[in-house]
Amino acid sequence: MQGKVITVLARPNLALVKYWGKREKGKDCKYTSLNLPQNSSLSITLDAGEELLTRTSVVFSEKLAQDTFYLNGKKQDMKSPELKERFLAIEELRKLSGVGTRALIVSNNSFPTASGLASSASGLAALTFAASKALGLKIDSNKLSEITRIGSGSACRSLFGGFVVWNRGKLPDGSDSVARQVFDEYYWPELTTLICMTTREKKKISSRAGMRQTVATSELYKLRPDIAEEHVKEIIKALNKKDFEALARVTMADAMNMHSVMLDTRPPIIYLNDVSKEVIYAVEDLNESEKRLVAAYTFDAGPNACVICAESDADKVFAKLKGVRGIEKILKAKIGSSPKVLSDSESLINPKTLEPKFALEK
Amino acid sequence: MQGKVITVLARPNLALVKYWGKREKGKDCKYTSLNLPQNSSLSITLDAGEELLTRTSVVFSEKLAQDTFYLNGKKQDMKSPELKERFLAIEELRKLSGVGTRALIVSNNSFPTASGLASSASGLAALTFAASKALGLKIDSNKLSEITRIGSGSACRSLFGGFVVWNRGKLPDGSDSVARQVFDEYYWPELTTLICMTTREKKKISSRAGMRQTVATSELYKLRPDIAEEHVKEIIKALNKKDFEALARVTMADAMNMHSVMLDTRPPIIYLNDVSKEVIYAVEDLNESEKRLVAAYTFDAGPNACVICAESDADKVFAKLKGVRGIEKILKAKIGSSPKVLSDSESLINPKTLEPKFALEK
Numbered sequence: 001m002q003g004k005v006i007t008v009l010a011r012p013n014l015a016l017v018k019y020w021g022k023r024e025k026g027k028d029c030k031y032t033s034l035n036l037p038q039n040s041s042l043s044i045t046l047d048a049g050e051e052l053l054t055r056t057s058v059v060f061s062e063k064l065a066q067d068t069f070y071l072n073g074k075k076q077d078m079k080s081p082e083l084k085e086r087f088l089a090i091e092e093l094r095k096l097s098g099v100g101t102r103a104l105i106v107s108n109n110s111f112p113t114a115s116g117l118a119s120s121a122s123g124l125a126a127l128t129f130a131a132s133k134a135l136g137l138k139i140d141s142n143k144l145s146e147i148t149r150i151g152s153g154s155a156c157r158s159l160f161g162g163f164v165v166w167n168r169g170k171l172p173d174g175s176d177s178v179a180r181q182v183f184d185e186y187y188w189p190e191l192t193t194l195i196c197m198t199t200r201e202k203k204k205i206s207s208r209a210g211m212r213q214t215v216a217t218s219e220l221y222k223l224r225p226d227i228a229e230e231h232v233k234e235i236i237k238a239l240n241k242k243d244f245e246a247l248a249r250v251t252m253a254d255a256m257n258m259h260s261v262m263l264d265t266r267p268p269i270i271y272l273n274d275v276s277k278e279v280i281y282a283v284e285d286l287n288e289s290e291k292r293l294v295a296a297y298t299f300d301a302g303p304n305a306c307v308i309c310a311e312s313d314a315d316k317v318f319a320k321l322k323g324v325r326g327i328e329k330i331l332k333a334k335i336g337s338s339p340k341v342l343s344d345s346e347s348l349i350n351p352k353t354l355e356p357k358f359a360l361e362k
Numbered sequence: 363m364q365g366k367v368i369t370v371l372a373r374p375n376l377a378l379v380k381y382w383g384k385r386e387k388g389k390d391c392k393y394t395s396l397n398l399p400q401n402s403s404l405s406i407t408l409d410a411g412e413e414l415l416t417r418t419s420v421v422f423s424e425k426l427a428q429d430t431f432y433l434n435g436k437k438q439d440m441k442s443p444e445l446k447e448r449f450l451a452i453e454e455l456r457k458l459s460g461v462g463t464r465a466l467i468v469s470n471n472s473f474p475t476a477s478g479l480a481s482s483a484s485g486l487a488a489l490t491f492a493a494s495k496a497l498g499l500k501i502d503s504n505k506l507s508e509i510t511r512i513g514s515g516s517a518c519r520s521l522f523g524g525f526v527v528w529n530r531g532k533l534p535d536g537s538d539s540v541a542r543q544v545f546d547e548y549y550w551p552e553l554t555t556l557i558c559m560t561t562r563e564k565k566k567i568s569s570r571a572g573m574r575q576t577v578a579t580s581e582l583y584k585l586r587p588d589i590a591e592e593h594v595k596e597i598i599k600a601l602n603k604k605d606f607e608a609l610a611r612v613t614m615a616d617a618m619n620m621h622s623v624m625l626d627t628r629p630p631i632i633y634l635n636d637v638s639k640e641v642i643y644a645v646e647d648l649n650e651s652e653k654r655l656v657a658a659y660t661f662d663a664g665p666n667a668c669v670i671c672a673e674s675d676a677d678k679v680f681a682k683l684k685g686v687r688g689i690e691k692i693l694k695a696k697i698g699s700s701p702k703v704l705s706d707s708e709s710l711i712n713p714k715t716l717e718p719k720f721a722l723e724k
Contacts (some may be wrong), residue, residue: 219619249628256626256628265618266611268642274636277635
C-alpha cells in the first residue's frame with residue numbers, strides 16, 4: 001500500500017493546572033507506562049503565529065523498509081528509549097488500521113531555543129494526528145487523545161484548541177484518561193499569554209524521572225492530586241464566568257503548588273531560579289499596585305515564566321516584565337486551535353521519492 | 363533597690379526540624395501572641411567561638427527612670443513593636459520577681475552581616491537569662507524557656523546547649539510549650555556546622571508575617587505539623603544511635619519541607635536563591651560521589667545554607683562548598699553550650715554610673 005502524505009500543524013499547550021505525577025500502572029499493562037496521571041489537568045492551547053509550532057508530514061508505504069523519523073532536518077535514532085516510547089502511539093494506530101507498512105515521518109519545530117516550552121506536546125499531537133489521517137483511520141478524538149497520551153502525557157491536550165481538560169480517569173487501561181475541549185479558542189479571545197524567554201538552563205532531571213521521584217518521596221505530595229482536581233473545578237468555574245481574577249488566582253496557586261511538591265522531593269527538584277523569582281515579584285507587585293489581579297504567572301518544569309493577562313492589559317504587563325533582568329525576549333501568544341491538515345504544497349515529504357523535501361544534516 | 367549588674371553570653375541555635383507557623387492563640391490570651399508553635403522543633407546550639415554570640419548586661423535599679431536598651435552601641439526605640447514584644451518577656455520576669463524598678467540593658471552581637479543567622483534567639487536568651495539573675499529570680503529552666511518564648515519563639519531553644527527540642531505543647535496558656543535539652547554539647551562533639559555566608563539579601567517578608575500567611579493560605583501546610591513531629595522523633599532516634607546518615611536525611615527533608623510550604627503560600631515566599639540551589643547540588647553531588655551521606659544542608663528563613671557534617675569530613679565538605687560561586691566565607695561551628703554568666707570584668711555596664719561602658723553611637 002502506498003499511502004497518502006499527510007501534513008499537519010499542531011501547537012503546544014500551557015497547563016494552568018499542572019500534570020506532575022503518574023499513578024500506578026495496571027498489572028497487565030503492556031507499555032512501560034500508560035502515562036496515567038495522578039490528577040486531571042487543564043490547559044490552553046497557545047498560538048504564537050509562526051513561532052512555537054510543529055509541522056509534521058507522515059506517509060505509510062510498502063516501499064519503505066523501516067520506520068524513519070527526521071526531526072528538524074536530522075535523522076533520529078529509532079532505538080533511543082524516548083523515541084521508542086513516542087512510537088508506541090504509532091504502533092497503536094497501525095494496529096487499529098490494520099496497515100502493516102513502515103512510515104516516513106518528517107517533523108519541524110519552530111521553538112526558539114530559549115522559549116522554555118517543550119515541543120513534545122505539539123510534536124506528538126502533530127504526529128498522531130497526521131498518522132491517523134495517513135492511515136485512513138476514522139477514530140474519534142477520545143481515542144486519538146488516548147493514543148497520543150501513551151506517547152507523551154500532556155500531548156493529549158494539544159489535540160484540541162481553546163481550553164482543554166485532560167481528565168484523570170479511573171480505568172486501569174486508561175481509556176477514560178483523555179483530553180476534551182471545555183471551551184473553544186473563540187470563547188475568550190482576549191486572553192493573552194506572554195512567554196518570558198531567558199537563558200536556557202540545562203535541566204538537572206527529566207520530567208519523567210522527576211515525577212517518579214516526587215510521587216515516591218515527597219511527604220506533601222499526597223495532597224497534590226486532590227488540590228489539583230479542585231483547581232480544575234475552580235478554573236472551569238472561572239471560565240464559565242470569564243472571571244479573570246479567579247482564573248489568575250488559581251493559575252498562580254497551582255503552579256506554586258506543583259513547584260512546592262517538587263521542592264519537597266528527595267533530592268529536591270528546583271526548576272525555579274532567581275529570574276523566575278523576579279517575575280513572580282514583578283507580577284505580584286503589579287497586581288498590588290493596580291489593586292486587582294492584572295496578570296498571573298505560571299511555570300512548567302523549568303525556570304521560564306508564562307504570564308497570562310487580558311489583551312487590554314498586555315502592554316502594561318509587557319512593560320513590567322521588560323524590567324526584569326534576565327528576560328531576553330517576550331513572546332506573545334493567543335488562544336490557539338486544534339491541529340490542522342495542511343495542503344500538499346506544504347508537505348515536508350516528496351511523495352514521488354518518499355524522501356524529506358529539504359536539505360538535511362547528516 | 364539597686365540590683366546587681368549581670369552579664370551573660372548566649373549563642374544562636376540552628377533548627378534541624380524547623381518552626382514555621384503559630385497555632386491559634388487562646389481566647390483569653392493577654393499577649394499579641396504567645397508564640398505557640400504548630401509543631402515541635404529541634405535544634406543544635408552553635409558555638410563559632412567569638413563569632414555568632416550575644417553578650418548582654420542587665421541591671422534593675424530604682425535610680426533608672428525608664429527601661430533603656432542599647433543594642434550594638436545604639437540606643438533603641440522602646441516604642442517599636444518588635445522591641446515591645448521582646449520586652450513582654452522582661453515584664454513577665456519583673457512580675458514574677460515582684461521587683462518594680464526599671465532596667466538598663468546593654469547588648470552586643472557578634473554576627474557577621476552576611477551570616478544569615480538571626481541574632482534574635484541568642485539575643486533574647488541572653489536577655490531573659492541575665493534579667494532573671496539580675497532580678498534574683500529562682501525559676502527553673504522550664505519557666506524561663508516559657509517566658510523567653512513569649513519574646514521570640516525560637517529563642518527558647520537557645521537557653522540550652524547541645525541538642526534541644528522545643529515541645530509543641532497543648533495547653534492554651536503555653537506553659538507546656540517549652541524547650542528542653544535532649545543531649546548535651548559533649549554527647550556528639552564531632553558534629554560540625556559549616557555556615558555559608560553569601561551576600562546579604564533583604565527579606566521581602568518577615569518571618570512573623572510569612573508564617574501567618576503560610577498557615578492561612580498554603581494548601582499543603584496542613585500536613586506540615588505532623589511531618590515535623592515525625593521528623594523530631596526520627597532525629598531523636600538518629601541521635602540516640604549517633605547515626606549521621608539518618609540525621610542528615612531528615613535534616614535535609616525537613617528544611618525542604620518547610621521551604622515547600624513557604625513556596626505554596628500566597629503570595630509565594632521564596633527565600634532560597636540560585637546560590638542556595640548550588641549548595642544543594644554541591645552537597646547532593648558530594649553525597650552521591652562518596653556513596654554515603656557525608657553532609658546535610660539546611661536553610662532557615664533565608665538563602666544562606668548551613669551544612670552539617672562530621673568533623674572528620676569537614677575538610678572535604680569545606681572544599682566542596684568553596685567551589686560554589688556566591689559563597690563568600692564559610693564559618694565553622696561546633697555544638698555550643700547554654701548561656702553563661704560572665705565575670706564583672708566583662709560587664710557592659712558601669713555599675714557606679716549605670717551607664718553603658720563603651721563609646722556609643724548616638
